[in-house]
Amino acid sequence: MLYHLFEYLKEFVDFPGIGLFRYISVRSVASVVIALLVTITMGKFIIAKLKKHQVTDHNIKVGDTANGKSGTPTMGGIIIIVALLIPVLLLCNLTNIYVQLLIVSTLWLAFIGLLDDLLKLRRKAGKGNNKFVRLLGKFQRKDKDGMKGQLKIIGQVGLGLIVGLSLYFSDEAVICEITPGPAEDARTEIVDNRPHYVKHVKSTKTTIPFLKDNLFDYSWLSPVKGEPGAKIGWVIYILVAIFIVTFVSNGTNLTDGRDGLATGTVAIVGVTLGVLAYLSGHIVYAQYLNIMYIPNSGEMVVFMSGFIGALIGFLWYNTYPAQVFMGDVGSLTLGGIIAVFALIIRVELLLLILCGIFLAESASVIIQRFWYRRTRIRATKALIKEGKYHKGDVVAGERVFVRAPLHDHFIYNRADVAGRILLKKPKDPTAEPKVVVRFWIISILLAVLTIITLKIR
Numbered sequence: 001m002l003y004h005l006f007e008y009l010k011e012f013v014d015f016p017g018i019g020l021f022r023y024i025s026v027r028s029v030a031s032v033v034i035a036l037l038v039t040i041t042m043g044k045f046i047i048a049k050l051k052k053h054q055v056t057d058h059n060i061k062v063g064d065t066a067n068g069k070s071g072t073p074t075m076g077g078i079i080i081i082v083a084l085l086i087p088v089l090l091l092c093n094l095t096n097i098y099v100q101l102l103i104v105s106t107l108w109l110a111f112i113g114l115l116d117d118l119l120k121l122r123r124k125a126g127k128g129n130n131k132f133v134r135l136l137g138k139f140q141r142k143d144k145d146g147m148k149g150q151l152k153i154i155g156q157v158g159l160g161l162i163v164g165l166s167l168y169f170s171d172e173a174v175i176c177e178i179t180p181g182p183a184e185d186a187r188t189e190i191v192d193n194r195p196h197y198v199k200h201v202k203s204t205k206t207t208i209p210f211l212k213d214n215l216f217d218y219s220w221l222s223p224v225k226g227e228p229g230a231k232i233g234w235v236i237y238i239l240v241a242i243f244i245v246t247f248v249s250n251g252t253n254l255t256d257g258r259d260g261l262a263t264g265t266v267a268i269v270g271v272t273l274g275v276l277a278y279l280s281g282h283i284v285y286a287q288y289l290n291i292m293y294i295p296n297s298g299e300m301v302v303f304m305s306g307f308i309g310a311l312i313g314f315l316w317y318n319t320y321p322a323q324v325f326m327g328d329v330g331s332l333t334l335g336g337i338i339a340v341f342a343l344i345i346r347v348e349l350l351l352l353i354l355c356g357i358f359l360a361e362s363a364s365v366i367i368q369r370f371w372y373r374r375t376r377i378r379a380t381k382a383l384i385k386e387g388k389y390h391k392g393d394v395v396a397g398e399r400v401f402v403r404a405p406l407h408d409h410f411i412y413n414r415a416d417v418a419g420r421i422l423l424k425k426p427k428d429p430t431a432e433p434k435v436v437v438r439f440w441i442i443s444i445l446l447a448v449l450t451i452i453t454l455k456i457r
Contacts, residue, residue, distance in 0.1 A: 002090045003027065024278070027091045027302045032309035034087040039313025043079050047317060047324045050075060055121060072322055075117050076314065077330015081110050083310035088303050096299045097172040098344050102337065105159055109249060109336035112155040113329035116147040156249055156336075160242030163340050167241075168234050174200040175346070176293040178283070189283055196283050198293065204233040206346045207292065209353060209453040215292070216349070244348050245339045251358030252335030254365060254405045259322035260315055261407060261436045265357050265443045266334045267311040272354055272447040273341050274304035279454075280345050289454050297345055307337060320433045354450040357443050361405040368404035371422075372397040398422060410435045 003021050010019065020026045050056075050073035084106065092099045167173040176198035179186050186197040204218040218240065219233025256262035279285045281298025311334075317323040326334075338355070342348045352359065376397030383389035396419040401409040403417070410430045414421055 001094075003093055021091075024281075024298050024301055028274075028305040031087040031091050031302050031305040034090065035083045035306040035309030036313045038086050039079055039083040039310050040316050042082065043076075043313065043317050043324070046079050047073055047076065050324065072325055074325040074327040075114070075329050076318065076324035077110070077113065077326040077328075077333060079317075079324070080310045080314050080326065080330055081106060081333060083313060084303075084306050087306040087309070091306075092302050093299050096296055097166065097170050098297060098300050099303055101163060101166055101344065102300065102303050102340060104162065105336050105340040106333055108155070108159050108162070109333045110329055112147070112152060113327065113332040116152065116328040116332070119147050153246065156246040157242050159336060159340075160245040161238065163245065163343055164234075164238030164241040167344070168202075168238070172296065173202075173344075174295065175203050175205065176200055176283070176295055178287050178293060191283055196287070198283070198295075200295070204230070204237045205292065206349055208349050209450075210456055214290070240348065241343050244343060244351065245336055247362070248339035248342075248351065248355060248358060249332045249335030251355065251362045252338070253328060253331040254361045255358055255407070256326060256331035257405060258407055258411070258432055258436050259320040260318050261439055262326065262331055262334065263311050263315050263318050264436070264440045266338065267308055267315075268440065268443045268447050269338055269354055270304055270308045270311065272450055273338065273345070273347070274301050274308065275451065276347055276350075277301050277304065277341070277345050291454060292346055294345060300341065300344065304341065320436065350450055350453065353446055353453070356446045357439055361407070364401055364406035364409070365404045367400050371400050407435055407439060 007021070051071075055073050055075050056071055085103070088099070088103065094100070179197045179199060182188075182197055183199070186199050189196045189198060205215045206218070208214055208216045217233065218236040219230050221236050222229035222232035224232065252262055252266060255265060277297050277300045279289060280292055280294045281296065281301070283293050286293035314326070314330075318326065335358070339348075339351075342351050342354075374397070376395055379397060380389060380395045383393070383395065389395075398420045399417065400422045402414045402421055402423075403409055403412045409423070410426060411432055413429045414427075
């Protein structure tokens with residue numbers, strides 16, 4: 001709003017500093033500061049309100065009660081969302097299609113996460129006779145906490161469709177091919193008093209790491225060529241967008257299991273994506289680094305700056321021992337923002353490196369569940385064959401990790417877990433703060449590697 005106000009005033013008055021809001025760098029710094037201050041000042045008030053209404057995490061893991069976490073309020077992601085949206089609405093160019101998509105993504109997944117958290121609280125409080133409470137029950141899992149899994153997936157798929165279709169239909173969502181000189185259909189952009197010639201094209205190209213010819217076009221996967229192949233390429237791109245949004249938001253949700261773990265990791269990922277967006281939105285840097293030039297994508301840096309400021313401010317309350325948990329309203333939203341941001345600047349394949357922590361967390365859960373069920377069925381069949389199995393007997397399977405997701409493997413004592421565990425190390429549990437900081441360090445290394453891929457090619 002301030003951005004648009006100053007742009008409007010500039011047509012009628014001219015005083016020193018009125019043009020500062022045109023600079024992305026100035027608005028980005030202001031965005032970080034505002035989000036940080038809003039989070040720190042508002043956080044204590046919201047935490048107090050959550051405690052007053054007993055919005056606490058009733059699903060505390062075994063062993064955490066002794067650490068004093070049983071009364072810790074949840075749904076603290078509301079703090080992040082409010083602290084993000086305030087500087088975004090004040091400082092961003094709200095006519096920018098990419099900013100609009102990010103705002104929609106934030107609100108969309110925040111609603112899904114909020115509903116999931118409310119359903120968990122409903123089970124804690126009981127069914128009740130209130131109409132709203134009974135309405136919530138229609139979305140709840142049977143005998144489990146939270147929203148029905150199918151509904152959550154439908155919501156994430158819906159966001160992926162919105163993003164993919166918006167990038168397909170919007171005339172503003174284009175990439176630019178930089179030409180060495182004037183050409184047919186080429187536009188001229190003056191940067192630093194030098195002319196640059198570009199063609200705006202609709203494309204399904206994306207960035208792949210490490211290779212010299214680093215662009216991959218989804219239309220290459222089409223069985224037909226020409227215009228029909230290009231349209232099929234967009235269908236493939238939209239399917240990829242759906243997968244990326246679902247995978248990253250769920251991966252962030254799994255990572256949000258320890259104080260400050262998801263908050264710090266997402267902040268590191270956010271800084272990296274902000275750098276990539278700034279480079280992609282600047283024609284000189286894009287040409288020098290041989291990366292895609294995406295006009296107007298630099299505006300997203302202001303959004304990401306507010307995002308980072310909100311996360312750093314939230315760490316004030318979320319570091320060990322946490323005064324508040326972000327809940328699904330926070331973790332699903334953070335993952336969705338990361339996914340949509342990467343899709344817009346066409347670096348979604350780089351998330352395999354950049355979001356390596358989320359990938360490892362998700363993989364550990366899949367591996368653990370698969371192996372435990374497989375070995376439990378095998379053990380049950382063996383007992384039946386030997387005639388030692390009786391109906392109702394509980395047969396334990398083998399575990400790959402002490403606990404899943406991966407971070408819990410290092411924190412829990414293997415003596416507290418029944419059955420065989422395949423991974424022998426570490427023998428002794430590691431303190432939670434140490435595990436969190438080590439995961440942050442790994443995330444920083446992955447972020448550096450992601451940036452380095454720009455020049456390794």
